[in-house]
Amino acid sequence: xxxxxxxxxxLSIQEGENATMNCSYKTSINNLQWYRQNSGRxxxxxxxxxxxxxxxxxGRLRVTLDxxxxxxxxxxxxxxxxxxxxxxxxxxxxxxxxxxVFGPGTRLSVLP
Amino acid sequence: xxxxxxxxxxxxxxxxxxxxxxxxxxxEHNRLYWYRQTLGQGPEFLTYFQNExxxxxxxxxxxxxxxxxxxxxxxxLEIQRTEQGDSAMYLxxxxxxxxxxxxxYFGPGTRLTVL
Numbered sequence: 001x002x003x004x005x006x007x008x009x010x011l012s013i014q015e016g017e018n019a020t021m022n023c024s025y026k027t028s029i030n031n032l033q034w035y036r037q038n039s040g041r042x043x044x045x046x047x048x049x050x051x052x053x054x055x056x057x058x059g060r061l062r063v064t065l066d067x068x069x070x071x072x073x074x075x076x077x078x079x080x081x082x083x084x085x086x087x088x089x090x091x092x093x094x095x096x097x098x099x100x101v102f103g104p105g106t107r108l109s110v111l112p
Numbered sequence: 113x114x115x116x117x118x119x120x121x122x123x124x125x126x127x128x129x130x131x132x133x134x135x136x137x138x139x140e141h142n143r144l145y146w147y148r149q150t151l152g153q154g155p156e157f158l159t160y161f162q163n164e165x166x167x168x169x170x171x172x173x174x175x176x177x178x179x180x181x182x183x184x185x186x187x188x189l190e191i192q193r194t195e196q197g198d199s200a201m202y203l204x205x206x207x208x209x210x211x212x213x214x215x216x217y218f219g220p221g222t223r224l225t226v227l
Contacts, residue, residue: 033215042116042203042218043155088154097168098143100216102154 006089006103014111019076021106023089024069030092032065034074037086037105046074046087079110114138116219118204124225125194132190133222137206144187145216146179147203148172155203161187162209194226 007022025032031050035043049056049065049072056063062075076083086105093101117136125131137144142163147155158177160168163184173179176194181187191198201223205216 042220045215098160
């Protein structure tokens with residue numbers, strides 16, 4: 001069973017607003033990654049944050065990691081209609097090979 | 113640089129039939145992963161290869177499922193005696209050898225419908 005959880009499950013915002021999605025996990029991790037998936041398509045990697053990092057930026061994306069709370073957040077600033085997609089976090093558990101664990105995702109709708 | 117490709121993109125089959133899917137990873141990537149994704153859920157790990165060696169298998173990979181990567185390049189996933197519960201999107205991903213947990217590059221997936 002999946003051990004990650006994203007919150008909220010669905011989010012609807014207006015273009016230009018910021019979107020924040022949260023992810024929780026249960027065991028110690030090596031790293032945590034965020035992916036985007038447009039409807040019916042494969043996943044696209046957005047950003048990777050390692051367990052010894054606290055914050056990373058990539059363009060309009062900002063990811064934070066709090067290992068004490070076993071949680072991460074993804075912030076998308078100045079959202080666009082093209083950001084409409086499902087967003088997943090995936091963690092690689094420490095000492096657990098290459099078995100990535102994905103959460104159920106947050107479905108983001110950005111309204112024009 | 114071509115991405116990960118999967119074939120076929122869609123497969124409709126009748127219960128009890130066997131199906132085989134193919135994944136061609138990015139050419140220089142040694143690692144290859146298979147996932148299954150059902151509607152409204154995140155991908156679930158099935159198995160992982162490094163070169164031709166199958167190093168990890170999920171409990172989800174029942175005896176009816178088998179995956180191969182004979183020459184360390186393309187991979188196949190076969191499902192025997194399909195069941196309606198096998199209906200899902202099957203995703204393949206690849207990554208280069210490096211630090212554990214390198215970025216995975218996903219293919220477009222094969223959508224399986226079992227009638």
